[in-house]
Amino acid sequence: MAQININGMQLEYREGGEGEPLVFVHGSASDLRTWQYQQDFFSNYFRTVVYSRRYHWPNESIPEAADYSMFEHVDDLEQILNTFGTEPVHLVGHSYGAIVCLLLAFQVPEKIQTLVLAEPPVITLFVSNKPKPLELLRLMFTRPRTAVSIMKLGAKGFGPASKAAEQDKLEEASAIFGKVILGTEFYNKLSEARIEQININTIKAEFLGSGYPPISPEKISRVQIPTLLINGEKSPAVFYRLMDRVEELLPNAERIKIPQSSHIMHEDNAPEFNKRVLNFLERDKKA
Numbered sequence: 180m181a182q183i184n185i186n187g188m189q190l191e192y193r194e195g196g197e198g199e200p201l202v203f204v205h206g207s208a209s210d211l212r213t214w215q216y217q218q219d220f221f222s223n224y225f226r227t228v229v230y231s232r233r234y235h236w237p238n239e240s241i242p243e244a245a246d247y248s249m250f251e252h253v254d255d256l257e258q259i260l261n262t263f264g265t266e267p268v269h270l271v272g273h274s275y276g277a278i279v280c281l282l283l284a285f286q287v288p289e290k291i292q293t294l295v296l297a298e299p300p301v302i303t304l305f306v307s308n309k310p311k312p313l314e315l316l317r318l319m320f321t322r323p324r325t326a327v328s329i330m331k332l333g334a335k336g337f338g339p340a341s342k343a344a345e346q347d348k349l350e351e352a353s354a355i356f357g358k359v360i361l362g363t364e365f366y367n368k369l370s371e372a373r374i375e376q377i378n379i380n381t382i383k384a385e386f387l388g389s390g391y392p393p394i395s396p397e398k399i400s401r402v403q404i405p406t407l408l409i410n411g412e413k414s415p416a417v418f419y420r421l422m423d424r425v426e427e428l429l430p431n432a433e434r435i436k437i438p439q440s441s442h443i444m445h446e447d448n449a450p451e452f453n454k455r456v457l458n459f460l461e462r463d464k465k466a
Contacts, residue, residue, distance in 0.1 A: 201271065234247065236379045300418070
């Protein structure tokens with residue numbers, strides 16, 4: 180691995196292949212290792228870059244009093260794009276990383292050739308970061324299935340995981356959250372190495388900090404970048420409800436489902452994920 184200085188932070192990254200730039204952005208409780216199957220495959224067709232976002236292994240840990248700010252991750256990604264060239268990039272983001280990619284598309288669409296968004300948890304497209312009962316009630320009248328799925332995520336996932344994190348029980352927090360996000364069946368199938376990756380990247384400030392910023396429907400509807408939306412076949416229902424709205428808003432999007440997979444579909448079924456993403460990217464490669 181190599182290091183690059185981005186906004187005063189040393190970030191680990193790996194680069195491979197030649198051709199048009201393709202950058203991967205990982206989600207929560209993860210690091211650049213989550214993309215190993217993708218980098219091995221896509222380096223045959225593109226110049227690939229995978230990196231560990233700030234505060235994720237093996238980068239420097241988050242300072243005790245620091246906020247885990249999504250805007251910092253967006254700024255980091257923009258600087259990475261600037262560092263690795265001037266031409267527009269193909270951008271693939273998973274979960275938290277997919278929201279980072281989407282927010283960057285709002286700011287600098289000219290720097291992005293295509294977007295691949297794998298289950299971005301765009302809860303703040305509907306309610307605030309810590310939704311109030313009145314917000315959920317209003318949503319219940321307009322999109323009841325979405326409201327129910329968000330309430331379940333809070334009651335079974337964010338709520339108890341945040342309480343565990345507040346008590347510095349980070350492995351407990353990661354297990355609670357992981358079983359809700361992946362589903363218990365898929366979580367229990369994780370290897371010891373993947374559980375270790377989750378635990379080492381479970382960050383207290385991510386549970387207790389400023390959280391996700393508001394996401395504007397109007398801004399999403401102005402994104403003209405060709406976009407591929409991806410669900411895992413067995414992902415929890417909340418990811419389908421959230422993606423339904425994103426698909427409605429994006430004017431130039433298509434949507435696929437990866438069979439035999441849950442939320443980390445790029446790991447659960449890497450061959451199918453890679454094939455489907457490559458098919459999408461090849462249509463938008465420059466002549």
